[in-house]
Amino acid sequence: MKLVISVIFLVILTVVVSVPAPSLKDAPSCRIDQCRIPYCQCYNTKPTLALNQIPQIVVISTDDAVTAGNYEALYKSLYSGRKNPNGCQIGVTFFVPHEYTDYSVVHALYAAGFEIGVNSISKYHDVEYWNTADHNLLKDEFLGQKQILEKFAKVNQDVILGARTPLLQMNGDLTFWAYQNSSLVYDNSWTTVKETEWPYTLDYKSEQDCLIGKCPKESHKGFWILPINDWIDTKGYPCATIHGCIYKPNDTVEATFNWLKDNFDRVYYGEKIPFNIIANAGLFTSNFRAAYIKFLDYIQSFRDVYIVTQNHAIRWATNPLPIGNVNLFPCDPVYVHDNGKSRTCKLKKGGEDRYMTIYDEACPKVYPWVGNPMGN
Template identity: 40%
Template sequence: MKLLVLLAILGCALAAPKPNFGLREAEACDETVCKPPNCKCFNSSIPGGFEPSEVPQFVYLTFDDAVSTINIDYYRQAFNGRKNPDGCPVQATYYISHEYTDYSLVNELYREGHEIALHSITHTSSTDYWKTQTKEQLIAEFGGERKMMAHFANIPEDEIKGMRMPLLQLAGDNSFTAAQEVGMNYDCSWPTSTRVWPYTLDYKSTQECSIPPCPTSSIPGFWVQPMVNLKDSQGTICSMVDACPNIKDDVDDVFNFLKSNFDRSYEGNRSPIGFYMHAAWFPRLPEHSFEGYLKFLDYLQTLDDVYIIGVERGLEWVRNPVKLGEQLWPSCQQPAEAPCKAKSCQLKKGEEERYMTQCLNSCPKVYPWLGNPLGEE
């Protein structure tokens, strides 16, 4: 019996993420010291001390996983030609995984002004895999993907600033220290039922830890954009749109679900509200889900204080908050020159054949993967 207990304890120890030596335990946040642009406590207070009517309502529309010919037409129909109240194009954020991604389409999304972010190279479908990752392993996953994304989509690496962990499974401190080390500014993987504004990990987070392990150390200057939970018509809580079970395949039901969740922020503290999803949800409810989504976007565009923007642009406002209509309101973002002539490459991943479309004149030597993100010999 003692041997079984010992083996169980040993198994738990091996499964837990290794601590990052050199980090210090996070202390309670002191709002007199922790102030934007580089620090912000976990709370529901509007940045700048403004009233809700004085600030924009930011809406984050994000999509996870591969960008491909299967979903690109949804993105084009939903966003092309839409403008925010300041005349800038609306932005979505794409947390992209490597497998089956068409990098020429990533380039197109970037040139349209959308935010390109990371979702790992392997996207392994095991929570235990992500839960137990070391900092070095996560650096290989996300640092490698950042190089891969910039290289094959021909976009600036330093403009890739955000990430989301697959399955929303954190690895404690390791998730955030790895992200910071490879040049990320923020993570958007952590669900919450509290309508909070984004915050940094300089001090202890009091956000509930629904998918442990969560960070316990001080990681100065690194931002968390909490994933505020949604509720469907039966009160079921979900972090992502396509995880809510009680949405009918009906235009008005989809619209009402999205609008009711939007209203909770819009009529409250104006904390950013995200509608996080996988585009595979649209063909899963093939009759009306996309129509309901478009109807919701049409509704948002009737409101002159609602901005559909990328997560990183929202964080820029939080760092330096200004009232709606002020002269210091940030100007439109202009994507860098990023030419792309799509080239399809036939490669081998072990015994499997892969077709990978990218923006370079020549194909990688081998299929790009963990430990060899550029596909070099």
């Protein structure tokens, strides 16, 4: 049954990503009679289930370089062995940038059942770069990173479905056409202060707040948005990420735990929209780590809370199943990871020497980069 569900979902995605050209027209207002799941979802459409039948979805993600140090110190110790109420391993989504990433570790995460998504190749920390990049450059960043992940981490491109842009910066419709021409099917870059917004598609006009960068206006058939619902800092100001909150709690375990808990409780005892946690490595001081573990234990004490990948959250939006349904958030497949197939390559990037660890693949000739993802 789980295999059938996965195949059906991939067939749906194959249909919706075949939209290669811009329309150059603003998307019309949504027509509920013509926009039906699983292929289409109007903005601000709530599940038809009663609130007590809606699972509280929690989506944990990172967009850091994936390194051996982070894997051993964070990912394995924080997430491995944790189970959802149905007995399946919890899910985490890794939006992987290229530079400094260890692709053998990426394969280990993929093999363990975690989701691998796209960030970019360069991850330039420059707002203007992402706000002014044209379609071809953006496609080189996103599609190129998909190709790198497939070749050097042995992650099947067919399961690399989602993206998050660096710095959460979008360049309007150009970003989304680049996504679609890279066979990506959902975005998790678009922030909102509203606590009522569920996943939706861009077939029709979006009324989501545009808080960072440039937001799309055209129709992008079948392309899903999983909004990043803002956190609230200790003085009541919204922030898209924990790291981005200006007024954080005192750096004690108890103060940090209470703040994490308050943000979760506001959603859980409200509309039960998907709760986003962007948990990048830079957050994890010793006190934050202890508070975060205590927080994970707290949310897992609820029998209706499911920590799932972004892919699973989108799947649920296409077919909202109630708590207790046997097909709710099926277990992800796991694969064999062989550390003996790792290889570290010394490569040239311009005049610099770079070291790149890859999985089950020969070393490229040069360091892969934008415009040359295979390192030819």
